[in-house]
Amino acid sequence: xxYLLLVLALAVVSAxxxxxxxxxxxxxxxxxxxxxxxxxxxxxxxxxxxxEVENVRVGCGCTxxxxxxxxxxxxxEGSINITYDATNAxxxxxxxxxxxxxxxxxxxxxxxxxxxxxx
Numbered sequence: 001x002x003y004l005l006l007v008l009a010l011a012v013v014s015a016x017x018x019x020x021x022x023x024x025x026x027x028x029x030x031x032x033x034x035x036x037x038x039x040x041x042x043x044x045x046x047x048x049x050x051x052e053v054e055n056v057r058v059g060c061g062c063t064x065x066x067x068x069x070x071x072x073x074x075x076x077e078g079s080i081n082i083t084y085d086a087t088n089a090x091x092x093x094x095x096x097x098x099x100x101x102x103x104x105x106x107x108x109x110x111x112x113x114x115x116x117x118x119x
Contacts, residue, residue, distance in 0.1 A: 017051055017103045018043040021077070025110040031086050033118040038083040041098075041109050045072045054101040056080060062087065063094050063111075082111055089117040 021042040031037050045051040050071030058065060064083045072078035084094055091114050097106040 017047050017100050019046055028111055028113040030114045030116055033086055033089050033115050036083050036085055038081055039111055040079050040081050042077055042079045044077050045074050048074050052101040055099045057097045059095040065096055084111055086115040089115050
């Protein structure tokens with residue numbers, strides 16, 4: 001009985017639709033206060049069908065996102081730009097959560113760095 005439950009549980013788990021082409025946490029280094037920091041996260045579609053970014057949710061109002069509305073072909077690469085508005089001096093660690101159409105769960109991507117005071 002336990003074996004059957006294990007097999008069923010493994011069958012329910014779906015494979016990741018993408019391979020991220022860099023770490024999901026990226027250290028972007030030092031920047032000056034009031035200068036925006038942008039990083040491009042790249043991914044590869046691992047499915048056998050076109051894949052669309054359905055939504056990207058930001059963790060706070062200090063981050064913004066941009067991505068293409070066109071589907072990414074199987075095996076092709078897509079990208080998501082994350083911009084952090086470096087208003088406050090000090091260390092930051094900000095995330096966004098990426099959702100792909102037709103796939104459950106999100107992928108959390110992190111930007112971290114240090115903002116030096118402009119004064």
